[in-house]
Each structure stands twice: as C-alpha cells, then as structure tokens.
Amino acid sequence: MPGKASNQLSNKKGWKELFKINNGLKMEKERNAFQGIGDKLGISPSGLILIVILGLLSFVIRDEFQIRLLVSTMMFAAMAMAFDLTNGYVNICNFGFCAFWGLGAYTSAILAAKLGISPWIGMLCGAAMAAVLGFCLGLLTIRLGGIFASCMTWFVALAMMAIASNWVDLTGGSAGLNVPNLFQTAENRPYFYVMYGIMVLVLFVSMYITKSNMGLAFKAVGQDIEAASSSGISPNKYKIANLTISCALAGLVGGFYAHYIGTLTPQVMHTSRTVEVMAISFIGGRGTIWGSLVSALIMVPLMEYAKGLMEFRLIIYGAAMILCMIFYPRGIVGILEIVKRLLNNRRKNTKEKVESAV
Amino acid sequence: MTEYGDIIVTAILRGGTYALMALGLSLVFGVMKIANFAHGEFYMLGTFFAFFVFTGLKLSPVLTVIAAALLAFVAGMIIERGIFYPLRLRSKSNWLMNTFLLTLGISIILQNVAKLAWGARYRGITSYFEGSMQVSTINVPHDRIFSFLVACIAIIAMALFLQKTKLGRAIRSVSMDETGASLVGVNLNVIHTLTFGMSCALAALAGACLLSINPAFPTMGVNPLYKSWFVMILVGMGNLWGSIVGGLIVGALETISYFKFGAGWQDVISLIVIIFMLIVKPGGIFARKGVKSAVE
Numbered sequence: 001m002p003g004k005a006s007n008q009l010s011n012k013k014g015w016k017e018l019f020k021i022n023n024g025l026k027m028e029k030e031r032n033a034f035q036g037i038g039d040k041l042g043i044s045p046s047g048l049i050l051i052v053i054l055g056l057l058s059f060v061i062r063d064e065f066q067i068r069l070l071v072s073t074m075m076f077a078a079m080a081m082a083f084d085l086t087n088g089y090v091n092i093c094n095f096g097f098c099a100f101w102g103l104g105a106y107t108s109a110i111l112a113a114k115l116g117i118s119p120w121i122g123m124l125c126g127a128a129m130a131a132v133l134g135f136c137l138g139l140l141t142i143r144l145g146g147i148f149a150s151c152m153t154w155f156v157a158l159a160m161m162a163i164a165s166n167w168v169d170l171t172g173g174s175a176g177l178n179v180p181n182l183f184q185t186a187e188n189r190p191y192f193y194v195m196y197g198i199m200v201l202v203l204f205v206s207m208y209i210t211k212s213n214m215g216l217a218f219k220a221v222g223q224d225i226e227a228a229s230s231s232g233i234s235p236n237k238y239k240i241a242n243l244t245i246s247c248a249l250a251g252l253v254g255g256f257y258a259h260y261i262g263t264l265t266p267q268v269m270h271t272s273r274t275v276e277v278m279a280i281s282f283i284g285g286r287g288t289i290w291g292s293l294v295s296a297l298i299m300v301p302l303m304e305y306a307k308g309l310m311e312f313r314l315i316i317y318g319a320a321m322i323l324c325m326i327f328y329p330r331g332i333v334g335i336l337e338i339v340k341r342l343l344n345n346r347r348k349n350t351k352e353k354v355e356s357a358v
Numbered sequence: 359m360t361e362y363g364d365i366i367v368t369a370i371l372r373g374g375t376y377a378l379m380a381l382g383l384s385l386v387f388g389v390m391k392i393a394n395f396a397h398g399e400f401y402m403l404g405t406f407f408a409f410f411v412f413t414g415l416k417l418s419p420v421l422t423v424i425a426a427a428l429l430a431f432v433a434g435m436i437i438e439r440g441i442f443y444p445l446r447l448r449s450k451s452n453w454l455m456n457t458f459l460l461t462l463g464i465s466i467i468l469q470n471v472a473k474l475a476w477g478a479r480y481r482g483i484t485s486y487f488e489g490s491m492q493v494s495t496i497n498v499p500h501d502r503i504f505s506f507l508v509a510c511i512a513i514i515a516m517a518l519f520l521q522k523t524k525l526g527r528a529i530r531s532v533s534m535d536e537t538g539a540s541l542v543g544v545n546l547n548v549i550h551t552l553t554f555g556m557s558c559a560l561a562a563l564a565g566a567c568l569l570s571i572n573p574a575f576p577t578m579g580v581n582p583l584y585k586s587w588f589v590m591i592l593v594g595m596g597n598l599w600g601s602i603v604g605g606l607i608v609g610a611l612e613t614i615s616y617f618k619f620g621a622g623w624q625d626v627i628s629l630i631v632i633i634f635m636l637i638v639k640p641g642g643i644f645a646r647k648g649v650k651s652a653v654e
Binding site: 093143144147148150159163166275282312317 | 393
C-alpha cells in the first residue's frame, strides 16, 4: 500500500526511493514485448480483447438504434472513467463533473456555430477550456477536503450552469443552441468510430497515468494527505494536476457530444447527469478505471432496455448505487476478482490432483 | 426609497422560508453529522402531502400545513430507522462522506417513488387565502404572508423546544458531545430518530406553505435544496441559530441581485458569494476561533 509505505519514508529522498521501487517492480514484470507495453498502459490481454470486440461490434450490428445506444454507452464509459480518475484516486468526489462536460460541449459548439471553426479543432478547444477551468477548480479546492471539496465542485458547477442559462446571447439559453454536426450523413456509424477512438484514448490516458509514478502519488494523496506530504509529495500539485486532467477528458467527450446531438441546452450541466455518471462509476468500483468501463457497458444498455419498467429502473439504480457505495465499495470489479480467484483455485486444485495421481 | 422598501419586504419573505429549510438541515448535521442531500425531497413530500390533504380532506390551511409536517415527520423517522440506524451500527469510519452519498441515493429513490405514485405532472392549488395585501409599493399575496408567519412560528417553537424542554436539551447535548450525552443517560437512538423526523417536518412545512406558489412536482426539491445548502455553508455547518440569520442574508442577497441584475442572475451572484466564502472562511461567517470546524 503506497499510503503505508509513505508513512515509513519520511523525506523527499524516501519518496524518490519509493518511485524507484515502483519502477523496479515494473521492470521485473517486463518479460516480453507485449507485456512491457501492456504494463505501461495497464492493459491486460483480456481487456484488450474486450476493447477489440467492442470495436468490431460496429461491423456486426446493422441496426441504427443499437449503434446509437453503443455510442451513448461509450460516452458514459469515457465519462465514468474520467470521473473515477478523480474520485477513486485523489478521493475528491467531483460533484460538478458534468458541468465540465457541458463546458467542453458549449465551447466547441459556440466556436463552430458563431465563428465557423471546424468541430475537430473545436473539440480540442473544448478540452483545453475544460482543462483551464479544471485547473481553477483545483486551485479553489486546495484547502478543502472531503465533503467541503465536493460542495465546492458542486457550487462551481451550479454557477456555470446558471451562467449558461442566463447568458442568452452566447449560449441561446434554455431555448437551446443549434450545433453543426460532425458529419453530413444521417448514419451513426462514423460517430461510432470517433467515439470509440475518444473512449480508447480516455482509457489509455487514465490507465497510463494511474500506472505511472503520478498515479502512485495520486493514491498516496487520496489515502492520507498528511502522510503523503510528510514524504515529500505536494498534495496541492497532484490535486490540481488530477482535476485538470480529469476535466480536460470530460471536456473532450463534451465536445463530441455537442456535435453528435446537434442541440445544446443548459440541462447538460445539470447535477442529475453527474449523478448518473457517478452511479456508473461507483457501481463499477472505486479506484479501478476498468470497473467504470465494464459498469457502463452493462448498466447503460440495461437501463435502455429496461425502459418498460419506467420509474422502477431509476429506483433500482438508486438502490444499486447505495448498496455499492456503502456496503460493497469494490463494485463490479470486486465480483470479477472473486470469480477470478475461484477459477484460479479450481485450476490449482485440478493441477494438484493430476500431480498426485501421477 | 420605495425601491428599498420593496427589496426589504421581498428579502424577508424569501428569507423566512430559507431559514426554515436551513434550520432542518443544520439540525440534522449538528446532531447526526449527516450532510443531507435529500432535504429537498422532504420539501417535495411536504407539498404533495399538503396537496392531498387540502384537496382531498378539505381541511383548513393551518391544519393542512400541520398535517403535512406530521406526515413528513413520520416518513423521516421511518427512513432514519430503516437506513441510517443500520449503517450506524455497522461502521463509523468515513461516516460523513458515506452518509452524504447515501442521502444522494435516497434523493433519487424518493424522486422516482413520487413520480411512480403521483405521476410527472404539476399539482397545485390557486390559493390558501384569497387576495393580497399592499406592503410598501408591492402587492404581497396573503399566502406569502401566511407562509412567512408559519415560518416564524415554527422557528420560535423550535427555539423554545430546544432551549426549554428536557428533550430539546438532550438534542443539543448530543450535538455537542455524543459520548458525554450518552454517559448522562441520553438515549442516542431515540434522539437521532426524533431529530431526523423533525428536520424532515421543517422541510415539509416550508413546502406545504408555498404550495399555492410552487405546485407539487416530483423534482421540485432541487432548488430549495441548493438554497438551504448555501445558507448552511454561509453560516457554518451545524450552526442552528446562525442558519436563521443566514436564511435572511441569502434571501436579501438574492433579492438585491434580482433587482439590480435581473431575473436569473441571482443564482450566479449568491453562488459566487458562497464560493468566495468557502475559500476565505470555510467554517462560515459565525465561526469562532478555537471551535473545531468540520473542515477535514
């Protein structure tokens, strides 16, 4: 556990040592070329297979509705992963997450609609804008922890939403803003590829960061700020860095969303959206980027197909979130780990049996 | 001069309701250390209860409001017994954050239960008391004055209850020191359940009074929730008497920015003030030195 280790090492030099140990452990693992790259990106072979299968689905599925569903699934997956980067690592529950998503969307949309800038550049501008605001949010939350940090992110988000709905000249207010689409076709397939690319990018970026020394520092800050700072990690630096990255990723997805949906209202920044993302991320398991992806792949289609249940599905949603948050914080990843352990045990048992038989 | 008169009247009328909401929120935070995100949902429940009592049973407005508060009191006690009590038995680590997220889930569930039971449509009444009254230069509907009076009476009653009665003192002692209170023979479980019920009743009271102005709707609790949170952050979490003053301050702040900048911008202004507050003085404006604040 990095938190405990950093307790014992009480100076800057100690922290550097810890990094070295971390790197050393990684070096030992690098047995072949694939595992070298895989470890760096944090991708296991089974995970890679999952991503490739997800990509290949676009060739199999012909139904436009299902492609659309997949696009929104991947969008939520990307959002939940970026959310988990903050929530699961530096332990700040970013209540205003979707405001940054909306900020990216509005930046890109306004650039395209008012200035005629290409949506592709707009998306990057949206990400940059969200990163700048995320940096400011990081500065604002420096002194706060726990619930106060959450409140701060929430209030900043509410302020952003209130500005978006009142600055009618720029954003169109609650009447909505018409945004030029990314492609001229009515087909959803091109959007699928773009969203797939963005999702894989978000996944790789978050995995790379969490496996790097920076990720270790994030975890140390999240577990025990005092222990982390006594071993030479600057909590402020890493908190700000984390929020900047996470918000930038949200802004990128937001930019795509604007050009995919075509109209934007300030409702995209609403807290209820954040709660949806939060629920997916929590159900997937905290501090595991993978969990959020798997959880989105399960939850979003499930919710779509359970539409017949009407309000019951949201009640179930809320109940599942409560259960995962309080009683089973490992979430889906925890269940997968149990299954894996059971399989391993069985394999070991059969191996022993075979050996004893011989 | 008349403009200032208008501002003052509107600010006091707005502030009374905010104070009522914030008082309930502070009470629960002070006694149980729960940052209640579902507070707005009890406001919503209050409006629905009031609607059904007023239109169904045809009770008088005063009885309607009391009935709504009592029903919400029972609902709050059931939720406390069913959800927070088992959690308190299980673990105390990271209690503040866990309960915050738990109330978030409760809020989703209550909203959708309301949608399921009563449908996503507005249910309102035209008025409790017809007519309006000329105060300063603006016409104030009688209902506004009624809700302000109810808020005043409820706050005074709460103050007397907490200061003078044995039960009220027990509640305050729990908010000061849980271990100490249980050592001198206060039954913590009863106090917790009662406090949560009372907090819900206060929120429902605020909702029930304003039924003719804000019709009942499943997701209507969001706005009052924000407002009561502003007040709580402004005066410091768990500060009971501060939240009454804070309610009036937020009411005044909103009214002034409404008159000066136009509709819609009042939220932005008060949010900026609150954000500034959190940076400069996270313990709230009434935070004293030496008092341990809840900032981690």
